[in-house]
Amino acid sequence: MIHISVRTISLAVFCAASTCxxxxxxxxxxxxxxxxxxxxxxxxxxNKLDDTLKSKEFGSVKPWFMDEHPQHKQHLNAFxxxxxxxxxxxxxxxxxxxxQPPEYWLETGYIVSIKPEKLKELDVEKLRRLAVERFxxxxxxxxxxxxxxxxxxxxxxxxxxxxxxxxxxxxxANAFCRWAGKRLPSEAEWELAARGRxxxxxxxxxxxxxxxxxxxxxEWPMGVAPVGSYQDDKSPFGxxxxxxxxxxxxxxxxxxxxxxxxxxxxxxxxxxxxxxAAWGGSGHYALQLYLRGAYRFNLPANYAKEDLxxxxxxxxxxxxxxxxxxxPL
Numbered sequence: 001m002i003h004i005s006v007r008t009i010s011l012a013v014f015c016a017a018s019t020c021x022x023x024x025x026x027x028x029x030x031x032x033x034x035x036x037x038x039x040x041x042x043x044x045x046x047n048k049l050d051d052t053l054k055s056k057e058f059g060s061v062k063p064w065f066m067d068e069h070p071q072h073k074q075h076l077n078a079f080x081x082x083x084x085x086x087x088x089x090x091x092x093x094x095x096x097x098x099x100q101p102p103e104y105w106l107e108t109g110y111i112v113s114i115k116p117e118k119l120k121e122l123d124v125e126k127l128r129r130l131a132v133e134r135f136x137x138x139x140x141x142x143x144x145x146x147x148x149x150x151x152x153x154x155x156x157x158x159x160x161x162x163x164x165x166x167x168x169x170x171x172x173a174n175a176f177c178r179w180a181g182k183r184l185p186s187e188a189e190w191e192l193a194a195r196g197r198x199x200x201x202x203x204x205x206x207x208x209x210x211x212x213x214x215x216x217x218x219e220w221p222m223g224v225a226p227v228g229s230y231q232d233d234k235s236p237f238g239x240x241x242x243x244x245x246x247x248x249x250x251x252x253x254x255x256x257x258x259x260x261x262x263x264x265x266x267x268x269x270x271x272x273x274x275x276x277a278a279w280g281g282s283g284h285y286a287l288q289l290y291l292r293g294a295y296r297f298n299l300p301a302n303y304a305k306e307d308l309x310x311x312x313x314x315x316x317x318x319x320x321x322x323x324x325x326x327x328p329l
Contacts, residue, residue, distance in 0.1 A: 034080040034314065035193075035237050042192045043199030045071045045257055046294045054289075066262040068294045071199070074188055078316035081185055081193050084227035084240055085164035085248065085311050086176065092161075094176050102167045104306075109134035113157040119150060127153075162226040164246045164309040170272045170301035173249045173310035184251040185313035187296070190275045194243070195293035196236030203235040203243045208288055213244030215291065216280035223279045223306060243291045246309035247278040254298035271298035278307035 048065040055064040088110060095101045096114050105111040109130065112119060119127065127149040131137040135156045141149065168176070170184075177183050185193070194203050204212055211217055213233035214225040228240045235242050242248075254271040256262060274297045277290035289295060299308075 033083045035083050035239050036080055036316065037076075037078065037189070037193060037237055039076065039078040039316075040197060041073050041075050042195070042197040043071060044074045044188060044191055044294075045069060046199075046292075047071045048294075062264075062266075062297075063262075064289060067256065067260075067264065067296050069262055070257065070259050072257065072259065076188060076192060079185075079189055080314040080316060081189065081237075081239060082182075082311040082313070083238065085246060085309050086173075087161060087227055088163055088165050089161035091165040091168075091176060094179055097179070099175070099179075102165065102172075102304075104167055108136070108160070109153075110157065110160050112153075113160070116154065116157065119153060124149065159226075160222075163222060163224050164227055164241075166224060166246055166306050166309050167304040168249075168309055169304045170249050170299075172304070174251070177310075177312040180312060182312035182314045184249055184310065187250045187252040187273045187275065189313055190242075190248070190250050191293055193237055193239050194235050194276070199294070200236065201292055201294075203239075203293060204232050213241070213277070213291060214279045215244045215277055220279070224309075225279070242276050242293070244277050245279060246276070246307050247274045247297065248276050249273075249308070249310040250275055254296070266298055270300075272301050273297070274299050274308070280307060 046065060046068040047070060048068065050064040055062075088105075091102075092114060095105075095111075101111050122130070124146050127146060128141040128144070131139075131141045131144075131149055131153060135153050137149075137152045137156060139152060141152075144152065174184055195201075200206055202208065202212075209232075211232075213230050214220070216223070218225075225245055227245070230241065230244065233243045233245075234240050250273045252273045253269050254266055254273050256264070256267055275295070277287075277295075290297075
């Protein structure tokens with residue numbers, strides 16, 4: 001008999017790491033849907049000032065705009081970036097390869113999606129209980145037979161598949177990207193991908209407009225929206241959800257820009273840079289300020305939250321090298 005509990009459920013209950021690959025994406029699939037950003041110059045940072053002292057009005061500890069100074073031109077080599085934030089489905093392949101799942105996968109029962117056929121071994125009454133208590137199926141399960149219950153649970157998994165993975169620390173994000181043959185984007189790469197070469201204020205342009213990204217204005221069952229749901233939150237390079245949905249880790253330490261005269265006790269090898277606004281989990285809120293492509297934030301590398309995720313990047317040269325190495329002789 002299989003016992004499924006919010007705290008005692010584990011990967012080992014459902015499968016051994018060597019055989020647990022049902023529904024998992026292959027390494028080749030993980031390489032798909034990346035956007036090539038050609039080499040070139042772009043405008044990074046800003047020279048904005050908080051003339052009206054709005055930061056004090058909102059109780060912000062960090063002065064607004066100052067760590068974005070000075071606006072400057074920067075050159076980057078060509079690189080690839082994921083079109084979408086890393087989803088639960090993509091992260092599942094990593095977990096199926098023997099890595100630790102996020103805690104909320106246990107709480108929501110999503111961990112079972114790695115080996116869903118195990119659910120067929122449960123009787124109807126246990127499935128009904130799990131459908132309500134673990135999978136949060138919004139239906140009268142008392143009238144559902146086993147095939148209907150299994151179908152409803154599978155739909156629950158499919159809905160979670162396309163949500164960005166959250167509660168990922170910097171260490172989790174970095175490890176996943178390396179496992180996938182990629183890396184976390186640098187702070188400069190993230191900003192170029194979001195703002196374009198001309199330094200747009202937002203992913204969609206320079207004019208503010210509400211409702212263009214997921215910042216909590218619309219209700220989604222888990223706060224986060226399926227990746228790519230906001231067609232207006234698309235950068236000049238065709239990359240989605242850089243303004244909202246989840247904030248994203250970058251590879252870099254939180255440091256001043258070259259030529260900056262702003263000093264902060266947070267600078268140094270203490271915090272990692274986080275970019276992009278989020279839907280606004282518990283204790284968080286989204287301001288127009290946070291949706292700006294130049295906005296910088298910093299967090300401890302072990303921090304994890306329900307509105308914090310990531311995406312991966314890759315050097316163009318490494319991609320070409322891999323393709324060349326795989327070519328038949």
